[in-house]
Amino acid sequence: MNGASISNRKMDGQAAQILIIDDDEGDRKQIRRAIRQSGMKAACVETCSIKEALSACERCEFDCAIVDYWLPGEDGLEGITALQQKLPFVAIIMSTGHGDEIVAVEAMRRGAADYISKALVNAVSIRIAITRALEKSILQRKVWEQQNELENFARVLAHDLISPAASVQTFARRIAERLQEGSPEKALQYADYVIQTAERMSRLIGTLHQYTQADAQVTFDAVDLNQALNEAQANLQNLIQAQGSVVTSKTLPTVFGNAPLLIQLLQNLIGNGIKYCDDPVARIQVEASEKDENTWLISVTDNGIGIPKAEQKTVFEPFVRASTARKREGTGLGLATCKKIIERHGGAIWCESTPGASTTLFFTLPGVDRAACSSPEPGPPAESCVDAQPARR
């Protein structure tokens, strides 16, 4: 399941994919016409049965399904369950005949987001029902994603925090034993391990915190990326100086965003450029170009070890590290945090890399003019011109 589809479609102003399941051609036509007249940006696919609908779900990830309760030889309520199994976040609206309110309540108990009486289908009612249903399903998807994230966190905490905590206990016990034995030098050695392990734990907690903070409520404003880069470099000053790394940049634009999040993003990318470099001097170059009207393309290029082609997409997933990273400490949350930050800004992030030579991280950000048009945060379903596709059959 590609969970990003609905909100991405909305953010891009793409048409919502709507599946109409009804055996009556007249009823399907009425729904399609109401959608067209509602002014929503939507593409419709029609089927006569749940069976056909399930096979249509193999070919398209629908945002919304309008399901007739009365389908010959099929149970509309069972259909809701089957559709949800196929597409867990599809927004289902049950269309009922007059006086079927009890059925409608049962449909909603089973997971339908809304119901609409066929007698009352018109541009306004269909628009309200679809908008509500889409909002509900987006909310459900968010809850599901957060639950998933929590489970991942619990797993990482178990593996990455409990084991060093146990090491600290063991080392502390050994310090006590060595001191009792009268071997303070050996005790000092164990004390060193305790300090290193505690530092690693504290870095991990910091990274986890940073990842969760990328979801916090923030305000968007004009952000001078030159200034953001200076702050990111200042925060990395110890690392840059210790490694003798060189960070250079061309003049960067002012974008529409949240400064602390963008500083965090640059810090993560530059930090990676330094960490994943075997050359004596890590060189990181930050550049920007205007991609299209009011969208900036920023790149961060290094002379590091590179990322194998097959892993260039997965490294943006939480807790995923490339096979080349094994020797170096890390959590696999840095790029996932960057992805979250960029998606909150309505942009995209990806990488291109030549293994053994260099990696460039690209990301897009809205220019300041975007502030006047819209917020980069996900908003209500797209509203614009009608784009309903006719029936397949």
Ligand SMILES: Nc1ncnc2c1ncn2[C@@H]1O[C@H](COP(=O)(O)OP(=O)(O)O)[C@@H](O)[C@H]1O
């Ligand atoms: N600039 C880079 N050069 C080479 N590999 C990189 C670079 N940035 C990220 N990676 C790879 O992507 C993985 C994910 O990066 P990140 O999420 O920051 O996690 P980590 O905590 O491992 O640094 C890293 O483990 C590493 O394998």
Ligand SMILES: [Mg+2]
């Ligand atoms: Mg990292």
